[in-house]
Amino acid sequence: MSLLNEIEPLKQTALADLKAAADLAALDQTKGAWIGPHGKFTALMKQLGTLSKEEKPAAGKLINAAKVELEAALAERRSELESVAALPKEPTDFSAPGRRRALGKLHPLTQVTEDIVRSFRKIGFVVADGPEIEDEYYCFDALNTPADHPARDSQDTFYLAESSPAGTGKGGAAAPGEGSREKPSLLRTHTSSVQIRVMEKQPPPVRIIIPGRVYRRDNADATHNPTFQQIEGLYVDKDVTVGDLKGTVEFVFKELLGGETKIRFRPHYFSYTEPSFEIDFSNALVKKLGKEWLEIAGCGMVHPQVFENVGYDPEIWTGWAFGFGIERIAMIRYGINDIRLFYENDVRFLKQF
Ligand code: DAH
Secondary structure, eight states: OOHHHHHHHHHHHHHHHHHHOOSHHHHHHHHHHHHSTTOHHHHHHHGGGGSOTTTHHHHHHHHHHHHHHHHHHHHHHHHHHHHHHHSOSSOOOTTSOOOOOOOOOOOHHHHHHHHHHHHHHHTTOEEOOOOSEEOHHHHTGGGTOOTTOGGGSTTTSOBOOSOOOSOOGGGSSOOTTOTTOOOOOEEOSSTHHHHHHHHHHSOSOEEEEEEEEEEOOOOOOSSOOSEEEEEEEEEEETTOOHHHHHHHHHHHHHHHHOTTOEEEEEEEEETTEEEEEEEEEESHHHHHTTOSOEEEEEEEEEOHHHHHHHTOOTTTOEEEEEEEEHHHHHHHHHTOOOGGGGGSOOHHHHTTO
């Protein structure tokens, strides 16, 4: 058989071999056997030189075309085998049970906060915010709380080391004209400090609520925790009365704790309100605890001195403020008997609400 006639059958066998290679290693071997330096097809090319002058061009053309075809077949098989190699080793078992994606829930304290905020929004209040690292001015002085007040005792509050973190407002390095304002030096004991920060920044009227974390030097037990959450409210306008305060609190508490909820005001003392009250409420939940009334919040009419401190004219402006603990409400609402459960992040507990 002449060389010319050998080309086509040899090419067909080579193509079949390449297609049959079962994996990349086998493909490399097949490649070597055919078009490697000692391959059968390479040997054929070497024989070209033995042909006559007339036969050479036709044979050369055929061999080149066959070589191009073999290389294309090699590349195609290689990419096929590569994509097979990239597949997972184990076949997919479509009958295996799916992976359940657990849906999260809002923390019960967040739920209560959001409910309260929603009620206040209905009557025109907006949410305000302030720093948790405070100075004594915003936490106490501006709220008319004297230096010898027990709340300022180092046993009652967390005081910080000297260095003052940035971004805590006017309480930081004193700006010109601010006199002897102190450096941020404590963790706020109540959200009432934000009342001052807001009033300093905006002229009246004011209608804000301030949810936020506060800190006290309390040992943790079933009803205390060194950090807890409060909601503060502040309303400033002309001719504001205790009746407005009572009506507002009643509206919000009925929304939060049920329509049959009753509230009552008891006289109390806070240095930043005058007169001041404590708010008790009563409903089926309270009765379940074997009580008639449960104390829930402090409140009162904003003290004229507080208005003076922020530059509001107390002859023109009147207002009320209140503050209460979120945990307390959540505990009553959900029948939780230990405040520490809120902070343990035990999903079995959190899932229930
Ligand atoms: N700041 C008080 C506390 O932490 C609560 C409070 C009482 C807030 C009376 C007020 C208020 O705004 O007027 O116990």
